[in-house]
Amino acid sequence: MFMDREKERAEASAGREGHLAERLIGDRADAFEEARARVEIITPLSxxxxxTALPASRELITFNGVAMAVASRPLFGPLSFELRGPARVAIGGANGAGKSTLLRLITGKAQPTGGTIHRHTDRIAMLDQHVGLLDPGTSILDNLRRLNPELSTNEAHAALARFAFRNRVALQIVDTLSGGERLRAGLACVFARPEPPLLLLMDEPTNHLDLTAIEELESALRDFDGALVVVSHDAAFLRAIGIEREIAF
Known part of the structure; x- marks a missing residue:
């Protein structure tokens, strides 16, 4: 009987030690994930x-005599141009001239008061300066799933990992992100699609970015093989991303 009790105590003690070891391992794993998440946030990104494999001859957008008015007040036009292949175009003009409205016309979110617009592709994405496509009250992961409902949870995590939102970092609430992180989250959401955008529109993308984030964005856009249309007052940024021509009004 004495030996049986000693054996039970030994087994119980071993069990407690085993549970303690598992708990310590779990705590250390959690601490490691949190530390790695912090490192990923501060590590310079690429x-x-x-x-996109966009051919140089591929037509994207054609404007024919497009005019725009707001409350019967002429805004701009008539305006005619076309976008073809991996074009790099800046939209220039004074504040209030209608630059942001022109981007909305390209996407189809606004309709012209005159002329015609032909969209030869629906693979168009737009990011405004506030990255308004993101819901600020939900996580990065939830936003990506909402905007790309065809993706599984694993596919969504993989898409975010390509933009350095790995593991628990993907669960951050958008409203807590820096300007650079928010823009990166927006890019992750639009480029998670099975077919990436052939045409990327950006409205004052550097307004809320620090120098490091601007350099990261410049590098990404220089290597982008699709078409770019950008509204920006940052002349150095436009030069850095290889803008070829300007549409000004």
């Missing part, structure tokens, strides 16, 4: 946008 954003690589997916390749």
């Amino acid at each position: 954003i690589e946008l997916p390749k």
Whole structure:
């Protein structure tokens, strides 16, 4: 009987030690994940946008005599131009001239008061200066799933990991992100699609970014093989991303 009790005590003690070891291992794993998440946030990033294989001859957008008015007040026009292949175009003009409205016309979110617009592709994405496509009250992961409902949870995590939102970092609430992180989250959401955008529109993308984030964005856009249309007052940024021509009004 004495030996049986000693054996039970030994087994119980071993069990407690085993549970303690598992708990310690779990705590250390959690601490490691949190530390790694912090490192990922502060480590300089290299954003690589997916390749589009956009042919140089591919028509994207055609404006024919497009005019725009707001409350019967002429805004701009008539305006005629076309976008073809991996074009790099800046939209210039004074504040209030209608630059942001022109981007909305390209996407189809606004309709012209005159002229015609032909969109030869629906693979168009737009990011405004506030990255308004993101819901600020939900997580990065939830936003990506909402905007790309065809993706599984694993596919969504993989898409975010390509933009350095790995593991628990993907669960951050958008409203807590810095300007650079928010823009990166927006890029992750639009480039998570099975077919990446052929045309990327950006409205004052550097307004809320620090120098490091601007350099990261410049590097990503220089390597992007799709078409770019950018509204920006940052002349150095426009030069850095290889803008070829300007549409000004």
